[in-house]
Amino acid sequence: MLMKSIAAGLAGTALLATVAFAQNPTATTDKTPVATTTTTSASGEWRASKMAGVKVYNEANENIGSINDLLMDKSGTVKIAVIGVGGFLGMGEHLVAVPYEKLKFVNEAVAYTGTGANPNAKPAATTTTTGAATGADKTTTTTTSSSSKWYPDHAVFNATKDQLKNMPEFKYSE
Secondary structure, eight states: OHHHHHHHHHHHHHHHHHHHHHOOOOOOOOOOOOOOOOOOOOTTOOOHHHHTTOEEEOTTSOEEEEEEEEEEOTTSOEEEEEEEESOBTTBTOEEEEEEGGGOEEESSOOOOEESSOOTTOOOOSEEEEESOSSSOOEEEEEOOOOTTSSSOSEEEOSSOHHHHHTSOOOOOOO
């Protein structure tokens, strides 16, 4: 009984395959060219999805927070940047809303020249050491342009971390 079912299934499959192979594609006599797809390049533009998490520094190159969200009006123009200040791993973070036009975006990494460790400095693209390798040498950090990224390296806002913490807290209304 099982062998008859298998044989019937195989025969049916063979018949269906034969019918499919027998069909020829129809030739078209239309001489219009085939539509080609074009791609649009957005060189120099930033992806909104990559803007969340961009660090915000003040004029003294001190890290004062990071962008949590961008709010736009109904026409699609970004009006407000929500910046997270303070906190640790998202806990105790104070959200503030600042006018988007008050942010200045920079493509180059924060540069630092001096001795000792700078906790606000970004990882360096290249580092050169001057002087003898005695452990007390001065290091100069240079950076390369990041124009090929789809987001800026950081933003600059003219305020201190304490000034941002003293601003009214931003809350999403439901």
